[in-house]
Amino acid sequence: MKYKLLAGSILAFLAIGNAAAQEQEQGQEKSLYVKGNALFLPIGIINVAAEKQLSPKYTIQADAFVSPWKSFAGHELQYYSVSAEARYYFTEAFRHWYIGANISVAAYNIQKWNYWNDNIFVKDDGEVLVNSNLYQKGHSIMVGITAGYQFQLSERLNLDIYATVGNSQGFYKGYDRTTGKRYDSAEKFNKSGEIIPYRGGVMISYKLK
Numbered sequence: 001m002k003y004k005l006l007a008g009s010i011l012a013f014l015a016i017g018n019a020a021a022q023e024q025e026q027g028q029e030k031s032l033y034v035k036g037n038a039l040f041l042p043i044g045i046i047n048v049a050a051e052k053q054l055s056p057k058y059t060i061q062a063d064a065f066v067s068p069w070k071s072f073a074g075h076e077l078q079y080y081s082v083s084a085e086a087r088y089y090f091t092e093a094f095r096h097w098y099i100g101a102n103i104s105v106a107a108y109n110i111q112k113w114n115y116w117n118d119n120i121f122v123k124d125d126g127e128v129l130v131n132s133n134l135y136q137k138g139h140s141i142m143v144g145i146t147a148g149y150q151f152q153l154s155e156r157l158n159l160d161i162y163a164t165v166g167n168s169q170g171f172y173k174g175y176d177r178t179t180g181k182r183y184d185s186a187e188k189f190n191k192s193g194e195i196i197p198y199r200g201g202v203m204i205s206y207k208l209k
Contacts, residue, residue: 030054031094035063035160035203044069047201053093061085061100065199070109075116076135081106083199085146094158094205100146102164102199108172111135129176129183138172138189142198156207164199168192 030053037047049063062084069077083104090097115131122128144166151159170192174184184190 029209032208033094033158033205034208035205037201038204039201040067043072047203049203051087051094051205056092057089059087059089059093061087065106074132075111076109077111078109079106080108083142087146087148089150094150094207095152097149098147100148100162100164102142102144102146102166104142104144104198105139106142107139109135109137123183123185127183133176133178134174134183135177136172136174138170140168140170142166142168144198146199150205158205158207160203160205162200162203163197165195165197168194168196168198 032053033051035049035051037045037049040047046066047063049061051059051061053059063082065079065081065083067077067079071077081104083102085100085102087098087100089095111134115134117131119131120128121131144164146162146164148160148162151161153159171189172192173182173186173189175181176183
């Protein structure tokens with residue numbers, strides 16, 4: 001139910017933004033920024049985006065996130081996602097505080113943070129498993145709300161600080177890296193739904209036009 005309400009809110013937000021854009025004069029110049037996330041780049045994770053102005057206070061952004069690490073500090077960390085986001089700025093586009101409605105899809109091969117230990121548990125069939133040997137592979141769809149602030153550094157450079165929290169619906173299979181076998185008992189996919197922070201960072205933005 002929460003998932004449907006959040007998705008409905010995002011669709012309504014997108015519709016409002018589209019209607020506002022259509023009300024603007026056709027000849028009005030609309031800015032376009034390209035971005036890179038400075039927070040993740042030092043550890044070899046790529047997060048790039050493009051944000052296009054629709055009207056004086058509305059923009060739409062598309063971004064991609066790529067973490068290629070088969071192993072990072074001993075943990076699986078392959079994560080690939082794309083997202084679309086509609087934003088509303090309280091003063092003007094690309095300036096100061098804004099809120100946004102986001103939808104993302106992701107595919108991953110990761111070890112969840114709560115498996116970063118050597119805790120042992122025994123399955124019903126007597127098999128002994130160690131948390132640190134287990135990882136998860138699957139995909140997710142996420143819808144959420146973004147809040148952020150853009151600082152103007154120069155005529156063409158901005159600093160965009162943001163975070164997104166929302167509902168994540170995951171479908172995954174769990175594996176034991178020592179045997180290559182599944183450790184879970186689901187016939188197809190395990191399913192999980194939770195409210196989590198799933199995006200965020202510090203984007204260096206450059207104005208193309």
